[in-house]
Amino acid sequence: MKSFLSLNDVENLPALVKDALEIKKNPHVYKDLGRNKSMCLIFLNPSLRTRLSSQKAAFNLGLQTAVLDVGSQGWQLEFADGVKMDSDKAEHIREAAAVIGSYFDVVAIRAFAKLENREEDYSEQVMESFKKFCPAPVINMESGTGHPLQALADLITIEEHKTVEKPKVVLTWAPHLKALPQAVANSFSRWMQAADFDLTITHPKGYELVDEAVGNATVEYDQQKAFEGADFIYAKNWSSYSQYGQVLSKDPNWMVMAEKMKRTNNARFMHCLPVRRNVIVEDAVIDSNNSLVIPEATNRIYSMQVVLKHILEELKSSH
Amino acid sequence: MKSFLSLNDVENLPALVKDALEIKKNPHVYKDLGRNKSMCLIFLNPSLRTRLSSQKAAFNLGLQTAVLDVGSQGWQLEFADGVKMDSDKAEHIREAAAVIGSYFDVVAIRAFAKLENREEDYSEQVMESFKKFCPAPVINMESGTGHPLQALADLITIEEHKTVEKPKVVLTWAPHLKALPQAVANSFSRWMQAADFDLTITHPKGYELVDEAVGNATVEYDQQKAFEGADFIYAKNWSSYSQYGQVLSKDPNWMVMAEKMKRTNNARFMHCLPVRRNVIVEDAVIDSNNSLVIPEATNRIYSMQVVLKHILEELKSSH
């Protein structure tokens, strides 16, 4: 693997998941891979799970890490070419990416959608610019349109808990106070379909995801109907794609409740966290034995670790 | 040792101090204990000594560390159960503690008293919730009511410098501009008594510590009298417990001055730092040969290291 920006960088998805599950059994086996190597974690936005699970994955691989919190230090990047840089943007991505990529063997970046301009967010300017100007492999720790490390962790979790070959997986929109990016939902939808699961997406009208994310999934506007026979319920809020970044509904009836779970095939409940209890999901569901939110978060270690392993192996073989 | 929230977690205090002094002589002997293990340091409040000495202790034990500064990233936790999370608190302690404890072998937390609500601070909500929901051992890096790593470092320092078996130790309140927590004073009082030292606490009326902290210590409102025959003078400001969080006095006569030190038995001067010179203590005292403030701060490495050693040994023996 050369870089990991999205599902497109995965050659063999079943093999990747299998490898992650192997690593989980014995996480320190590949500790020599990271020897004399180092990774920079760049956060343009806050992070808890991604920050900590990425460092843990690096520890497991013997890989050194340096963390750069960009927001808190007021470091602003210019992405446009040919511009006279007399604004508050002190450095151009061309230099920043080239320099950081000359220091480290791997560069991982988080840059959320700003939800102000759809074209800008969906152009993946930050990720694509880093990929273009950074000589080191780049890892997406959530970008404008996707969160592939989360989707891979979700897939690992479902593989561990599924009881049928092709489970029915339901991605359900749930209400939230603030406008959130579509990144997690986009990636989840793409990865579930790539894994050949039976995916249904349910949300109020106006919350349709971008076509490339919807793909061949079933879209069902009736949440109750969508839940019928489900093996996995994956809850997530996102803001509107069509009316970009808008909160069109806060309807509490879309919360995942124990009553609704009864319609499922004893489904497991999933969410990427952090989750607002009794807004996104009822306590009775997230505290039930069917909840997978903690194992799912734990698998963030192994999704990062398997990606790092494949990137380090590629680096090794290319030298 | 399973966790280290307070003195209550110490089985054999003299043995712990002895072990710390042994470690100090040869700090890298136990480097294998931390192999393939990692610790998360969570700071809800600023930290210099605790942050750096904890990392140093971990280095000495071969333990990897990840640091999470919560305040600067606006991460707010919900502690109440059954609540509809539609405020600014984005994550529940149940998930946060469970996830972080699934990533790391040890979790250390700093969460100061807020000094707004005595019941809340003295309920030790943050520490107790972490202990409850975090599967990994938890270390208190200063909580609402105590700072046991500081008290252990203080005890190590006194053991190194005492000239009699049972020294007279005086904890004296000293003035300060702002309202400070009682944590350091509470723990110091408890640990000195557990070490069976002769403890006198002196402060203006209204600054009485909570009964559990005072224990059997002598309380003396006349500072001059308290200093008589003292072997160790430990200065610290704290806000009122009875009129919770209030600053009842800024009386400069309570500053520790060279003139007052003459009444002591050539006492050593101690303070946990940071210290405001010529407010808490006169330059002439802190700059004298009798000052132990730097060796005391250095011992913060060994108080953390001995606690980590005992926790890692427990982890090893339980696997």
Added chain:
Amino acid sequence: MKSFLSLNDVENLPALVKDALEIKKNPHVYKDLGRNKSMCLIFLNPSLRTRLSSQKAAFNLGLQTAVLDVGSQGWQLEFADGVKMDSDKAEHIREAAAVIGSYFDVVAIRAFAKLENREEDYSEQVMESFKKFCPAPVINMESGTGHPLQALADLITIEEHKTVEKPKVVLTWAPHLKALPQAVANSFSRWMQAADFDLTITHPKGYELVDEAVGNATVEYDQQKAFEGADFIYAKNWSSYSQYGQVLSKDPNWMVMAEKMKRTNNARFMHCLPVRRNVIVEDAVIDSNNSLVIPEATNRIYSMQVVLKHILEELKSSH
């Protein structure tokens, strides 16, 4: 090397540069030097290259690092002696430096000029106080008057790319929106002269550097004339020393442009980064094959690493 505050701490400059170039060829050879040792990186100001290259240099030497961002945690230091500390400064440099120096084997500090008071900035209060009160070796990561790690990286870069024994090096002032310190320009001027290069400094009137920095360099107010026959053009903005901290000119004619580069001896272009494109330098110059800005930034690893190597060797030999 005992500490590294400025050029004055370098005994043999050609040997230092030669050693850096050797290290660059094989960066992990001295990994045992850092074993069981650790460094604290203290940032009173933002940092990207210095932060990351210093950590990378430490990784290469097997040296553990702890990073302390002072600004973001509101930690304010008192430097004056005898003062009653009842302001917002919570800790005296005497304690802070002594404690940090008791925890770590090496302490590196960044403390920019504040550009408010020339005497204060040029007294190097922060660096000199740390050197005085910190028992561990101190490294300057940019101070009030100098940035020697940058100058050493610049020198390494010129050594790698020069085609004549004594190249003509031109330090040219270039326009900028904000008032910037003189630190980089001061150190560059001193180090280029110490390396016995032919140095010309060009800038608008009023931007003369402090005499000690100018030394025997040629000062030429006509930029075009200065560029004639140059082998290296080093662009940098700085604020006025005589009218301290003032921006006297934003004249865009001082920008480094392709047209001007034609007057040089096919000169290489250098800048310490971050650089404002089309303000300091035209895209056509920084994007040309003659631009050295990325290799120069990469050499920041090796300037730090060679300094650390010499400091660690000194520590080893003195124990």
